[in-house]
Amino acid sequence: MRHDASTHFPPCRGTPSGRRVIPALLGAAVLGLITIPGLLRAQDTTGQAPADPATASAAAPTAPAAKPEMPEALPNGDIRLGGITLHRAARELSFPAKIQIATGIVEVLIAKSPEGRLYESLLGTEVRPFHLQTLLILLGAKNGIRFSGREQPQGDLFDLDVQWRKKDGSTVREPVENWILNNNKKAPMTRVGWVFVGTTFQNGVPDADVEGNLVLTWSSGSTVLDMPVPEGDVENEFVINEQHPEPPVDTPVTVFVKPRPPAVAMPKK
Numbered sequence: 001m002r003h004d005a006s007t008h009f010p011p012c013r014g015t016p017s018g019r020r021v022i023p024a025l026l027g028a029a030v031l032g033l034i035t036i037p038g039l040l041r042a043q044d045t046t047g048q049a050p051a052d053p054a055t056a057s058a059a060a061p062t063a064p065a066a067k068p069e070m071p072e073a074l075p076n077g078d079i080r081l082g083g084i085t086l087h088r089a090a091r092e093l094s095f096p097a098k099i100q101i102a103t104g105i106v107e108v109l110i111a112k113s114p115e116g117r118l119y120e121s122l123l124g125t126e127v128r129p130f131h132l133q134t135l136l137i138l139l140g141a142k143n144g145i146r147f148s149g150r151e152q153p154q155g156d157l158f159d160l161d162v163q164w165r166k167k168d169g170s171t172v173r174e175p176v177e178n179w180i181l182n183n184n185k186k187a188p189m190t191r192v193g194w195v196f197v198g199t200t201f202q203n204g205v206p207d208a209d210v211e212g213n214l215v216l217t218w219s220s221g222s223t224v225l226d227m228p229v230p231e232g233d234v235e236n237e238f239v240i241n242e243q244h245p246e247p248p249v250d251t252p253v254t255v256f257v258k259p260r261p262p263a264v265a266m267p268k269k
Contacts, residue, residue, distance in 0.1 A: 069081060069082050069131070071134070071135075071138070077089075079138060081131045081135055082127055082128050082131035083095055083096060083125075083126065083127040083131070084127050084131050084132055084135050086135045086138055086139060090258075091139065091259060092256050092257060092259075093132070093135050093136070093139065093256070093257040094254050094255065094256050094257070095125060095127045095132070095254070095255055096125065096126075096127075096252060096253075096254060096255075097110060097123040097124060097125040097162075097252075097253050097254070098123065098124055098250055098251060098252050098253060099122070099123065099247055099250060099251045099253060100121045100122060100123055100124040100249065101119070101120070101121065101240060101249065102240060102242070102245070102248065102249050103239075103240050103242055104120065104239065104240055105120055105183075105236050105239055106120060106121070106122050106180055106217050106238045106239060106240060107216070107217055107218040107220070107235070107238075108120055108121040108122075108213060108215070108216055108217065108218075109121065109123065109160070109176065109180075109194075109214075109215035109216065109217050109225075110122070110123045110125060110214040110215040110255065111123070111124055111125075111212050111213060111214065112124075112125060112126065112127065112128065112129060112209070112213070112214060113125065113212070115209070115210065115211065115212030116212025116213060116214075117212070122176070122180065122240065123162070123176075123253065123255065125214065125255070128209055129199060129206060129208035129209050129213060129214045129223070129224045130206040130208065130209050130224075132214055132224050132225075132257070133198055133199055133206075133208070133224045136156075136158075136196055136224070136257075139259070141156040141158075141196050141259070142155065142156050142196070143155045143156070143197055143198035144156075144196070144197070145197065146195050146197060146219065146226055146227065146228055146232070147228065148228070154195060154228065155195045155196035155197050156195070156196045156259065157193040157194065157196070157228060157259070157260035158193055158195075158196065158225060158257050158258060158259055158260055159175070159191065159193050159194075159257075159258050159259075159260050160176040160193075160194060160215065160255060160256065160257055160258075161173050161174060161175055161176060161255070161256040161258070162174060162175075162176050162179070162253050162255060162256075163253060163254040163255075163256060164246075164247045164251060164253040164254075166246070173256070175191055176255075177190070177191045178241065178244050179240060179241050179244050180217070180238050180239070180240065180241055181238065181239050181240070181241045182231065182238060183236060183237055183238060183239045184234070184237060188241065189238060189241075192227075192228060192229050193228060193260040194215055194225035194226060194227065194228065195225065195226055195227070195228035196224065196225060197223065197224070197225070197226045198224060199224055206222075207221075207222035208221075208222045208223050208224055210222075211223075216232070217232065217237070217238045218232060218234070218235055218236075218237065218238075219232040219233055220235070225257075
């Protein structure tokens with residue numbers, strides 16, 4: 001069951017579930033109102049009140065507060081946050097992961113280690129769901145509801161690819177759907193993309209971080225990317241495609257998240 005709660009974060013796009021995204025300052029960066037270096041400088045001092053000279057000497061020494069992770073502007077113009085890279089020229093995100101299971105039910109496509117349900121996830125990663133959400137916003141994406149054709153707008157759609165290195169040293173990049181079968185239809189998973197719904201929050205804490213969900217195949221729990229079709233409401237709908245045995249479990253891979261072409265129509269529910 002989804003966890004919907006009020007929060008002080010401003011909405012990226014209003015939805016019936018009350019989803020919220022990131023602070024307005026970061027949203028301003030999406031619109032080009034501030035540069036990434038400016039964002040770093042501005043957020044680095046947020047909430048730091050000047051010391052009161054009358055009480056500073058009497059105050060007990062305290063450990064410095066931990067600084068939140070900030071987006072890093074790379075020399076080539078790309079942006080990195082917590083292990084995820086936004087490739088500006090290619091307009092896609094990438095992050096490291098590894099093959100998690102070789103057989104069985106897939107209810108989570110990508111789970112965070114150790115919080116997520118790794119035992120039923122195709123891929124495991126150490127990157128935070130909220131960092132994925134943050135960089136999707138910086139890419140210009142908007143979150144919304146799962147299905148199209150409703151009163152509220154559907155979230156933007158993304159295709160996911162997996163890149164891995166074969167034993168001969170060559171690199172392969174292919175759709176993540178190649179590893180998954182529709183258990184009821186006994187057919188390969190159709191490439192329909194994943195919809196940007198965005199995490200819910202509890203007291204300012206991203207639920208997707210707590211639950212460890214980056215991408216779901218069974219729409220149960222808070223996540224960043226979800227299934228945009230009714231099959232996502234069916235438990236045990238998707239299983240590992242055992243006819244696609246490579247690469248084996250624990251193989252390092254790179255996940256690519258790229259906006260789905262807008263001309264690709266999505267089925268309505």
